[in-house]
Amino acid sequence: xxxxxxxxxxxxNADLRRADSLxxxxxxxxxxxxxxxxxxxxxxxxxxxxELRDEVEGISHKMLTQNLRLLERNGLLERTxxxxxxxxVEYTLTEPGRALRVTIDGLCEWTxxxxxxxxxxxxxxxx
Amino acid sequence: xxxxxxxxxxxxNADLRRADSLxxxxxxxxxxxxxxxxxxxxxxxxxxxxELRDEVEGISHKMLTQNLRLLERNGLLERTxxxxxxxxVEYTLTEPGRALRVTIDGLCEWTxxxxxxxxxxxxxxxx
DNA sequence: CCGCATCCAAGTAGATACTG
DNA sequence: CAGTATCTACTTGGATGCGG
Numbered sequence: 001x002x003x004x005x006x007x008x009x010x011x012x013n014a015d016l017r018r019a020d021s022l023x024x025x026x027x028x029x030x031x032x033x034x035x036x037x038x039x040x041x042x043x044x045x046x047x048x049x050x051e052l053r054d055e056v057e058g059i060s061h062k063m064l065t066q067n068l069r070l071l072e073r074n075g076l077l078e079r080t081x082x083x084x085x086x087x088x089v090e091y092t093l094t095e096p097g098r099a100l101r102v103t104i105d106g107l108c109e110w111t112x113x114x115x116x117x118x119x120x121x122x123x124x125x126x127x
Numbered sequence: 128x129x130x131x132x133x134x135x136x137x138x139x140n141a142d143l144r145r146a147d148s149l150x151x152x153x154x155x156x157x158x159x160x161x162x163x164x165x166x167x168x169x170x171x172x173x174x175x176x177x178e179l180r181d182e183v184e185g186i187s188h189k190m191l192t193q194n195l196r197l198l199e200r201n202g203l204l205e206r207t208x209x210x211x212x213x214x215x216v217e218y219t220l221t222e223p224g225r226a227l228r229v230t231i232d233g234l235c236e237w238t239x240x241x242x243x244x245x246x247x248x249x250x251x252x253x254x
Numbered sequence: 255c256c257g258c259a260t261c262c263a264a265g266t267a268g269a270t271a272c273t274g
Numbered sequence: 275c276a277g278t279a280t281c282t283a284c285t286t287g288g289a290t291g292c293g294g
Contacts, residue, residue: 019242022242022245022246023235023238023239023242026238026242026245027160027163027164027234027235027238028160030234031158031159031160031163031234032158032159032160033154033155033158033159036154036158037154048275048276049275049276049277050275050276060267060268060269061268061269061276061277062267062268062269062278063266063267063268065276065277065278066267072252073248073249073252073253074245074248074249075241075244075245075247075248075249075252081276085274085275086275086276087274087275087276087277088275088276089275089276089277096241096244096245099237099240099241100234100237100241102233103230103233103234103237106229106230106233107154107157107158107227107230107234108150108154110226110227110230111150111153111154111157112150113226114202114223114226114227115146115149115150115153117202117223118149118153118201118202118223119149120202121200121201121202122200122201122202125199125200125202126200175255175256176255176256176257177255177256187287187288187289188256188257188288188289189257189258189287189288189289190286190287190288192256192257192258193287208256211255212255212294213255213256214255214256214257214294215255215256216255216256216257
């Protein structure tokens with residue numbers, strides 16, 4: 001991830017810049033509350049749409065669909081449609097998805113560890 | 128981080144639910160593109176406002192200010208105002224901020240590692 | 255140089271209703 | 275049950291200008 005603009009705009013840098021913009025795009029896709037919570041909720045399990053909606057507290061039908069599509073498009077999860085009535089669609093993390101999950105676990109752990117510290121800081125700031 | 132609603136709504140769970148909603152709030156603050164990019168850009172360094180704006184490519188004046196305040200409020204970075212003219216304001220990560228940075232590094236690494244795989248998956252999906 | 259306020263355009267998310 | 279579409283309210287973010 002390149003955060004600083006490169007000085008020269010030589011043709012040789014074209015692929016570098018392309019990779020960077022792609023990285024940015026991916027980053028934007030996954031660095032969002034719902035996507036992360038869905039990945040966490042899924043974990044190692046295989047869940048149906050409605051199960052996922054129950055697991056991810058507060059997510060709307062629409063947001064769930066939208067983010068599931070996004071994650072599927074990026075190859076983080078697999079969508080399996082069972083041709084039965086009523087319809088049954090299951091979601092499970094792919095290998096890249098599970099790898100990502102490990103780093104998200106770290107994020108959650110960090111949050112838990114610093115919960116009180118952050119709360120205190122907020123209180124200080126707000127006065 | 129609790130992703131599933133607890134069944135019973137007993138008074139004993141009140142503090143648990145409070146901690147959970149706090150975690151959610153913190154999660155929302157941090158799981159956003161600009162906040163993460165700012166933390167990454169800052170790294171171990173101490174940067175001025177204008178330096179940060181140059182480092183985080185594409186961020187607007189407003190977004191930078193907004194996210195810096197947010198991060199400061201949560202105690203992830205420290206803001207130092209030097210009383211000179213013209214004003215000089217420096218930002219540096221605090222201990223919690225540096226700890227968070229480590230996990231974000233993991234996220235960036237993951238992105239780099241799966242760049243091509245994701246690109247391929249996107250292409251498959253879009254057809 | 256840094257920050258705040260304002261305005262406005264664009265994107266986002268909820269509610270609802272309808273289909274296979 | 276899962277997904278799509280539409281409508282609307284709200285939030286977001288960029289641009290700009292002013293002030294310390």
